[in-house]
Amino acid sequence: MNLRDLHYLIAVADLRSFVQAADRCCISQPTLSTQIKKLEDELGIQLFERTNKKVLPTELGERIIASARRILKEQAIIKELAATAQDPLAGNLRLGAFPTVASYLFPQLVPLIKQALPRIRLILVEEKTEQLIQQLKSGQMDCALLALPVYEDFLESKAVFDDEFLLAVADSHPLAFNSVVEQSDLQGEHLLLLDEGHCLRGHALQVCQTVGADEEQDVRATSLETLRQMVHAGTGVTFIPQVAVRHEPGIRYIPFAAPAPSRTIGLVWRKTSARGELIRQLSGLVEKAAIVDRAGQIDATAAT
Numbered sequence: 386m387n388l389r390d391l392h393y394l395i396a397v398a399d400l401r402s403f404v405q406a407a408d409r410c411c412i413s414q415p416t417l418s419t420q421i422k423k424l425e426d427e428l429g430i431q432l433f434e435r436t437n438k439k440v441l442p443t444e445l446g447e448r449i450i451a452s453a454r455r456i457l458k459e460q461a462i463i464k465e466l467a468a469t470a471q472d473p474l475a476g477n478l479r480l481g482a483f484p485t486v487a488s489y490l491f492p493q494l495v496p497l498i499k500q501a502l503p504r505i506r507l508i509l510v511e512e513k514t515e516q517l518i519q520q521l522k523s524g525q526m527d528c529a530l531l532a533l534p535v536y537e538d539f540l541e542s543k544a545v546f547d548d549e550f551l552l553a554v555a556d557s558h559p560l561a562f563n564s565v566v567e568q569s570d571l572q573g574e575h576l577l578l579l580d581e582g583h584c585l586r587g588h589a590l591q592v593c594q595t596v597g598a599d600e601e602q603d604v605r606a607t608s609l610e611t612l613r614q615m616v617h618a619g620t621g622v623t624f625i626p627q628v629a630v631r632h633e634p635g636i637r638y639i640p641f642a643a644p645a646p647s648r649t650i651g652l653v654w655r656k657t658s659a660r661g662e663l664i665r666q667l668s669g670l671v672e673k674a675a676i677v678d679r680a681g682q683i684d685a686t687a688a689t
Contacts, residue, residue: 386424386427386428388456388457388460389420390420390421390423390424391453391456391457392410392457393406393410393417393420393421393424394421394424394432394449394450394453395450395453395454395457396409396410396417397417397421397433397440398442398446398450401439401440401441402440403417403418403421403440421433428449430443430445430446430449431443431445431446432445432446432449432450433446454523458523458524461524462524462657462659465659465660466659472504473660473662473663474502474504474505474662474663474666475504475505476504476505476506477505477506477508477527478498478502478505478506478507478508478527478528478660478663478667479508479510479525479526479527479528480507480508480509480510480526480527480528480529480530480667481509481510481511481512481517481520481521481526481528481529481530482509482510482511482517482529482530482531483511483512483513483514483517483530483531483532484511484512484513484608484609485579485609485626485628485629486530486548486626486628486650487509487511487530488511488609488610488629489628489629489678490530490628490671490674490675490678491509491511493674493675493677493678494670494671494674495507495509497670497673497674497677498667498670501666501670502663502666502667502670505663510526510529514531514532517529517531518531518535518537518540521539521540521653521654521655522537522539522655524655527654527658527660527664528652528653528654528658528660528664528667529652529653529654530545530650530651530652530653530671531650531651531653532648532649532650532651533648533649533650533651533653535651535653539655539656539657540653540654540655540656541653541654541655541656542651542652542653542654543651543652543668544649544650544651545650545651545652545668545671545672545675546649546650546671546672546675547647547648547649547650548626548627548628548647548648548649548650548675549626549627549640549641549645549646549647550624550625550626550627550641550645550646550647550648551624551625551626551627551630551638551639551640551641552566552571552622552623552624552625552638552639552641553612553613553616553622553623553624553625553636553637553638553639554616554622554636554637554639555616555617555618555619555622555635555636555637556634556635556636556637557619558619558622558637560622560639561637561639563639564639565639565640565641565642566639566640566641566642567641567642568641568642568646571622574621574622575621575622576621576622576623576624577606577612577615577616577620577621577622577623578606578612578623579606579607579608579609579612580606580607609625609629612625613625613631613636616636617633617635617636624646625638626648627679628650628675628678628679650671650675652664652667652668652671
């Protein structure tokens, strides 16, 4: 048994197909099948149930596949440790963020990273919070921007900026003439919210419960941009985080009176990560990107 065999084993387990697994591993299907059969013979067990239509891991096979994943993860950590020792500010950096941050902060952040960390090859991932945490756990992600707190023992975090919520209303809405909005002003309003799985939805629901506002049950959006267009059309009102504010005709963004509802965005990484210096520098760049984004919003407001 060798590490190559473990890669073959996991490819078959992931894809449930010897043909597709062979393509992933860049070998022929007969060669892959032969290697898996040799591994089964060496272990004296059957790893997969095979039929003409499907390939399924056996119960014992599932346990061995899980162990193989752990071994390859440790191998990746060893390689990362060695590469980091040679140059801690070089190599791949897999950075994730959830959608209501990624789309708005990444455009400011990427140029800063390229300038400050030119030897880093940046790989960006936009996913919901649950998927990002799973990818951090499995080692597929180096670090991610998440709303804090994150309650996972294997993760460490650092708050990088606070993101206040503003109320987005159409120009024709009665609240559009307010310079600030009290949370009590939302009583009886029907708020447009994101669909299940978005952390911004949870924040908005907390405010709704506090002030007696109601969610618009017939409409749920999958992105902030959809919510923005629905507000523009006069369908309802919604919360927009400061980082996502984009001034345009037809919409007013009204700040809340203190204490304004907000979320804290943090950089999150595994406690076992060997990239401490890189993550420290990255956190500073994220803070700078948030400042650049807000400065751009102020300039846009002044121009309108």
